């Protein structure tokens with residue numbers, strides 16, 4: 001395998017369990033996915049890089065058979081505690097998305113929200129192979145990738161490769177690798193999948209009186225004989 005930067009999980013210890021926080025409330029697009037994948041009678045669901053478990057809880061409450069993993073031990077402990085509090089079952093493990101800790105052809109659907117970008121270019125290619133390995137035939141995956149139009153790509157942060165920087169800012173993502181993509185790169189990385197939908201979504205916010213423009217690619221892909 002080509003060299004890949006060592007993964008570094010989030011420091012979740014400095015993030016509270018405040019139930020109004022973004023990390024405790026599902027991303028809006030996941031409500032669509034619950035509906036879509038239920039209508040397709042999908043059952044096995046993998047929450048890759050699950051964080052505090054906001055999507056694991058949502059999919060388990062909607063009857064999916066939920067598996068999850070994250071490289072952060074603290075994230076897995078807190079996901080398991082939250083699932084238990086809710087009386088929900090989960091198969092959760094500490095693991096690395098570069099070697100997804102689940103079997104070949106075992107998942108009907110996989111969710112990767114703001115996770116895949118936490119590696120470098122070789123890492124993203126490896127993850128695409130891993131997704132193909134764990135998905136069943138006609139299985140679907142929804143994923144987000146940071147875009148080269150986002151503010152972070154323009155920062156003078158340490159460079160890992162032509163698409164990747166280390167986030168040089170205090171907070172839970174300090175020195176975590178960030179890979180940034182454009183459309184052509186995405187087409188190459190996911191060439192073995194059917195791309196069902198692709199969007200480029202902007203988020204605009206202010207923090208400490210500074211304005212930020214953040215852009216992400218959102219992809220819905222299917223493993224099929226394309």
Ligand SMILES: C[S@@+](CC[C@H](N)C(=O)[O-])C[C@H]1O[C@@H](n2cnc3c(N)ncnc32)[C@H](O)[C@@H]1O
Pocket residue numbers: 007008009010023048049050051052053054055069070071072075095096097098112113114115118
């Ligand atoms: C931005 S958070 C998103 C968490 C969750 N997907 C959500 O939407 O709430 C990114 C997560 O990816 C995890 N992560 C980073 N590198 C990873 C890796 N190599 N393998 C698995 N998880 C990783 C981090 O620990 C963190 O929990």
